[in-house]
Amino acid sequence: MLQATNLRAEYGSLVAVDDVNLQIETGEFATIVGPSGCGKTTLLRMLAGHQEPTSGTVELNGEDVTYTEPQNRPTSLVFQSWALFPHMTVRENIEFPMRNNGIEIGNRVEELLEQVRLDPDVHADKQATELSGGQKQRVALARSLAYNPDILLLDEPLASLDYVLRKRLQRELADLNEELDMTFIYVTHSLESALLMSDKLFVLDDGDIIQTGSPEDIYRQPNTKFIAEFMGDANVFELDAASQMDGGYEVQSSVFEQTTTVPYHHDHGEPKYLVVRYDDTAVGTDLTAEIGLEVDVENVLVRGNTVLIECGSPETDDEYVAEMPVDAFRDTNIEKGDTVCLQWDSAKSILVPE
Numbered sequence: 054m055l056q057a058t059n060l061r062a063e064y065g066s067l068v069a070v071d072d073v074n075l076q077i078e079t080g081e082f083a084t085i086v087g088p089s090g091c092g093k094t095t096l097l098r099m100l101a102g103h104q105e106p107t108s109g110t111v112e113l114n115g116e117d118v119t120y121t122e123p124q125n126r127p128t129s130l131v132f133q134s135w136a137l138f139p140h141m142t143v144r145e146n147i148e149f150p151m152r153n154n155g156i157e158i159g160n161r162v163e164e165l166l167e168q169v170r171l172d173p174d175v176h177a178d179k180q181a182t183e184l185s186g187g188q189k190q191r192v193a194l195a196r197s198l199a200y201n202p203d204i205l206l207l208d209e210p211l212a213s214l215d216y217v218l219r220k221r222l223q224r225e226l227a228d229l230n231e232e233l234d235m236t237f238i239y240v241t242h243s244l245e246s247a248l249l250m251s252d253k254l255f256v257l258d259d260g261d262i263i264q265t266g267s268p269e270d271i272y273r274q275p276n277t278k279f280i281a282e283f284m285g286d287a288n289v290f291e292l293d294a295a296s297q298m299d300g301g302y303e304v305q306s307s308v309f310e311q312t313t314t315v316p317y318h319h320d321h322g323e324p325k326y327l328v329v330r331y332d333d334t335a336v337g338t339d340l341t342a343e344i345g346l347e348v349d350v351e352n353v354l355v356r357g358n359t360v361l362i363e364c365g366s367p368e369t370d371d372e373y374v375a376e377m378p379v380d381a382f383r384d385t386n387i388e389k390g391d392t393v394c395l396q397w398d399s400a401k402s403i404l405v406p407e
């Protein structure tokens with residue numbers, strides 16, 4: 054188990070990590086997710102021992118390792134850049150740190166390459182420069198696993214790969230985490246990575262962990278408007294009134310002009326915004342629908358097997374988007390310029406405070 058207590062990093066007057074507390078269980082795939090500059094790398098470097106905190110502690114299985122050198126902790130960090138030695142072969146790249154650390158080599162290189170889905174017969178004796186980006190990242194991963202760490206820390210290692218490869222490697226990392234029963238701590242600004250792989254998410258903003266939970270819980274019950282919007286494209290309506298009822302809040306907004314009762318699961322203050330994800334927003338031609346908002350269709354964009362219908366309100370400058378499956382959209386016969394009603398199921402809408 055890894056535990057950080059009041060972990061803080063200051064760069065002069067800038068507080069990059071602001072007294073963070075977190076706990077990660079053995080074997081978990083934990084992801085620290087947040088926008089660029091929020092302190093993710095700094096936090097990860099402190100957990101890995103590559104940076105001393107300004108204050109606070111890091112404990113591994115109950116032992117204080119805050120000031121233990123990285124090579125003396127059971128952790129291994131995979132960097133954002135691949136950092137392979139270009140003049141060495143794949144085998145030499147993996148063996149080099151093993152030799153330096155007195156780890157027995159045997160047939161470990163073959164084993165590690167197989168773990169990262171590279172055929173040793175094909176790749177072991179290639180020069181590092183002969184590899185593709187994805188292959189380099191697999192070798193970097195194999196090299197980090199060579200230490201047989203208890204915890205593997207990964208700093209956005211897939212960011213520079215193309216979409217298809219990134220998806221594949223994300224799945225493989227999740228499989229590897231299960232296969233090896235090793236704790237993985239992954240840092241990313243990409244929500245897609247965070248949702249796909251993790252058992253537990255830590256949402257970091259401005260040096261602070263602002264929500265912790267399973268991807269599903271945070272997606273469905275974000276604590277703030279910022280998290281709600283960060284966790285997926287959504288329409289956001291400011292509320293004029295909210296009164297507590299059985300099973301939720303009855304909310305009113307001048308924008309959609311109806312009264313509706315919405316479940317509200319947590320206790321973070323009065324709800325201020327109603328959030329409806331694009332894919333929970335539909336367009337209909339029944340302008341008298343109970344929950345809805347009359348808008349003009351401004352654009353229709355096909356995104357794979359769904360359609361994004363961009364709409365604007367004639368009275369305000371507000372923009373809204375509905376995302377529907379292509380087939381369902383075709384059945385509506387809706388076109389650019391039509392006046393339609395944006396609709397959503399209030400049970401799927403989300404209330405958030407500030």
Ligand SMILES: Nc1ncnc2c1ncn2[C@@H]1O[C@H](COP(=O)(O)OP(=O)(O)OP(=O)(O)O)[C@@H](O)[C@H]1O
Nearest residue numbers: 064067069087088089090091092093094095096242
């Ligand atoms: N060595 C440093 N000296 C001064 N300021 C730094 C240093 N390293 C990071 N910072 C600042 O600390 C803040 C957090 O940086 P950090 O790299 O941890 O964020 P991040 O969330 O990993 O960003 P990104 O996703 O863009 O990599 C930023 O404002 C950054 O400019």
